[in-house]
Amino acid sequence: MKKVLASIGVGNANVDTVLSSTTVTPGETIDAEVHVDGGSAEQEVGAIEFELETQYATEEGYEEADIDRFTLTEDLTIEPDQSETRSVEIDVPYGTPVTLGNVDVWVETELDIDWAVDPEDRDYVDVKPTPRLQAVFDAMDELGFSFRTAECEADPYDRYGSGQRFVQEFEFTPQAGPFRGDLDEVELVARETPDELTLFVEIDRRGGLLSEMAETDESKTSLTVRDADVTTIRDDLERVLERHA
Numbered sequence: 001m002k003k004v005l006a007s008i009g010v011g012n013a014n015v016d017t018v019l020s021s022t023t024v025t026p027g028e029t030i031d032a033e034v035h036v037d038g039g040s041a042e043q044e045v046g047a048i049e050f051e052l053e054t055q056y057a058t059e060e061g062y063e064e065a066d067i068d069r070f071t072l073t074e075d076l077t078i079e080p081d082q083s084e085t086r087s088v089e090i091d092v093p094y095g096t097p098v099t100l101g102n103v104d105v106w107v108e109t110e111l112d113i114d115w116a117v118d119p120e121d122r123d124y125v126d127v128k129p130t131p132r133l134q135a136v137f138d139a140m141d142e143l144g145f146s147f148r149t150a151e152c153e154a155d156p157y158d159r160y161g162s163g164q165r166f167v168q169e170f171e172f173t174p175q176a177g178p179f180r181g182d183l184d185e186v187e188l189v190a191r192e193t194p195d196e197l198t199l200f201v202e203i204d205r206r207g208g209l210l211s212e213m214a215e216t217d218e219s220k221t222s223l224t225v226r227d228a229d230v231t232t233i234r235d236d237l238e239r240v241l242e243r244h245a
Contacts, residue, residue, distance in 0.1 A: 012039045013078045014119045015048070017109040019090075023126045026098075027194065030090040030125075034072065034109060038082040045076040046112035050090060054097050054105045056152035056166035063154075065165055067105070068093050092127070094192045097168040099127045101150030131228035132197040133190055137170075139234035143241070144177020145186060160191050160200055167191075178238070182206055182245045184217075197225040201237075203244045219244040 013036060020031040034048060052067040072088050090107060097103045105127050110120040129137060137147065148171040155167045170188045174180040187202040205217045221244065223236050 012119055013037060013043050013045065013111060013113070014039070015109050015111050015121050017050075017107060017121050017123055019107065019123055019125070022124065023128060024092045024096075025128050026092050026094045026096045026130055026192065028092050030092060030107075032088050032090055032107075034086045034088055036076075036078060036084045036086075036111065038078040038080050040080055042080060043078050043113055045078055047074045048072040048076065048086065049110045049112060050088070051108045051110070052090065052092065052096065052105070053108055054103065054152055054166075056154055058154045065152075067096050067164070094130075094194070095162055095164055096127055097152050098129050098133065098150065099125070100147075100170070103150055103152055103168065130192060130197070132192065132225050135228040135230045135233050136188065136190070136197070136199060136225065136237075138230045139237055140172050140186070140188075142230065142234050143238060144174055144180060145172035146175040147171075148173050148185070160189055160198075162191055179241055179245060183241070186241070195226070199223050199225055201240060203241060205245060 016035045018033045018035065024030055036045070036048070049069065049071050051069040053064055054067060055062045055064050068091065072086060078084065097105060099105055104124060106122050106124045108120060108122050113119070140147070150168060150170045152166045152168050154165060155162065156165065160167050167189050172186045172188070174183050182205065184204040184206050186204070189200040191198045191200070200222045201220065203219045203221070205219070221240055223240055225233055
């Protein structure tokens with residue numbers, strides 16, 4: 001009877017992942033310990049699986065998306081009341097969204113158990129900008145732009161070459177400086193690798209009703225950031241924005 005109950009989730013094994021830090025930066029690795037506690041009956045665990053996840057906006061609402069996933073171990077038998085701890089390193093890819101605005105990121109740990117409600121554990125993490133991306137934010141601030149919001153949005157055609165179903169978009173509005181009065185907003189999408197950051201820039205000029213309806217008030221361009229030098233990035237952004245203002 002205990003095995004039957006365990007198969008439907010009563011007296012089932014459970015899992016708890018303890019992260020060494022809940023504050024991370026893309027490109028880093030998190031150390032973690034996975035604690036698995038047996039239930040009231042022996043259970044065969046097909047695998048201990050990890051998913052680094054977020055959610056993104058679509059026309060129908062929000063959908064969850066895997067940023068990365070991997071398997072820690074396979075074919076594990078958990079005896080009744082047995083406790084087992086495994087150490088693991090979780091890589092945080094460069095494509096991981098920054099937790100600004102409406103963006104959440106979490107690590108989900110799941111035990112793959114046949115004929116059962118799979119036990120799982122969800123741990124939220126605070127993802128900080130990389131030095132290059134933070135330098136971009138600082139440069140926008142020096143140009144008089146104020147950060148408005150960030151959102152992960154569907155990108156079904158992979159317009160930015162991220163290899164994911166979504167991208168993170170950062171929106172800024174000019175509150176001071178040379179572009180106040182000329183631009184409505186600037187939207188940025190960042191695609192980063194260990195060597196460089198490609199910044200895709202969408203510029204919305206302040207125009208009349210006809211130009212907005214014809215979408216002639218919008219321009220798109222890109223630039224490459226290799227060093228976290230705020231002055232260089234500010235000057236590059238200023239030249240790009242001046243060409244399209």
